Amino acid sequence: MTHPPIFDLDNIKELARAAGDIALGYFRNTTVTMKADDTPVTAADKAIERFLTTQLRQAYPDFGILGEEGADFDQDAAYRWVLDPIDGTNAFAAGLPVWGISIGLMQGSQPLAGVIYLPAVDDCFAVDLEGPATLNDRPIHVIAPGQPISSESIILGSADAHLRWDIRFPGKVRAFGSCAAHFCYVAAGSALAGLNTHTAIWDIAAALPILQRAGGAAELLSGAPLSLESATRGVKIPEPVFYGAPYYLDAIRAQLHSK
Ligand code: IPD
Numbered sequence: 509m510t511h512p513p514i515f516d517l518d519n520i521k522e523l524a525r526a527a528g529d530i531a532l533g534y535f536r537n538t539t540v541t542m543k544a545d546d547t548p549v550t551a552a553d554k555a556i557e558r559f560l561t562t563q564l565r566q567a568y569p570d571f572g573i574l575g576e577e578g579a580d581f582d583q584d585a586a587y588r589w590v591l592d593p594i595d596g597t598n599a600f601a602a603g604l605p606v607w608g609i610s611i612g613l614m615q616g617s618q619p620l621a622g623v624i625y626l627p628a629v630d631d632c633f634a635v636d637l638e639g640p641a642t643l644n645d646r647p648i649h650v651i652a653p654g655q656p657i658s659s660e661s662i663i664l665g666s667a668d669a670h671l672r673w674d675i676r677f678p679g680k681v682r683a684f685g686s687c688a689a690h691f692c693y694v695a696a697g698s699a700l701a702g703l704n705t706h707t708a709i710w711d712i713a714a715a716l717p718i719l720q721r722a723g724g725a726a727e728l729l730s731g732a733p734l735s736l737e738s739a740t741r742g743v744k745i746p747e748p749v750f751y752g753a754p755y756y757l758d759a760i761r762a763q764l765h766s767k
């Protein structure tokens with residue numbers, strides 16, 4: 509299906525990079541506070557969401573905006589920007605390098621396109637309404653089928669994976685601290701699959717189309733389809749989200765046993 513151009517992906521990449529510059533100004537030089545929902549926030553998260561909201565409202569006055577730090581404009585607009593100003597705030601506040609700015613475009617509860625920029629490693633993942641997902645403007649793809657799952661294979665775990673599952677996966681389980689980044693690196697073929705718990709819509713609004721257009725798939729760990737209706741209304745997805753190169757998901761799921 510061909511989509512009419514409704515936004516300019518290069519413009520969104522530039523905004524994400526400008527937001528990244530704001531973030532780097534605070535990196536390793538900020539304090540973290542806990543919000544009412546017991547999740548962390550810094551001055552950088554708030555400054556970036558303010559910046560992106562102002563810029564996006566000017567450039568796309570007909571689009572709504574939903575942001576993790578409180579931005580909420582035009583809920584009923586046909587298209588909405590869904591913002592995670594810093595995905596990986598805990599890593600950011602700890603001085604670790606994997607965190608990013610996520611700008612997703614949604615139509616109702618359907619993620620369409622987006623940009624995820626990781627300033628500390630200068631990786632910019634993007635996907636337009638059609639065409640491939642890219643990393644720094646080069647097309648990316650999930651790991652090809654037919655590779656044996658070995659001690660050198662990688663999956664990206666949720667930070668609480670050690671508490672939740674007895675993991676019999678024979679390879680390496682890594683957790684960098686950003687759901688959006690995990691989706692992107694699975695999309696780029698760096699890991700077979702990933703798991704995320706306590707997932708909110710802003711964690712995946714840009715990450716899902718990047719993963720899907722790179723040949724990946726996402727579902728619930730139970731194997732049920734991932735429906736975003738409630739998440740779009742602000743409810744966290746109650747089950748772990750399981751995603752990756754589709755032909756490996758069943759084999760990896762069988763290696764995860766709930767504790
Ligand atoms: C969190 C991070 C974390 C993931 C959580 C998210 P935040 O987002 O992406 O890696 O496991 O589900 O809520 O709070 O850093 O934006």
Ligand code: CA
Pocket residue numbers: 592594595596687710711
């Ligand atoms: Ca997040």
Ligand code: CA
Pocket residue numbers: 553576592593594595596597
């Ligand atoms: Ca965040």
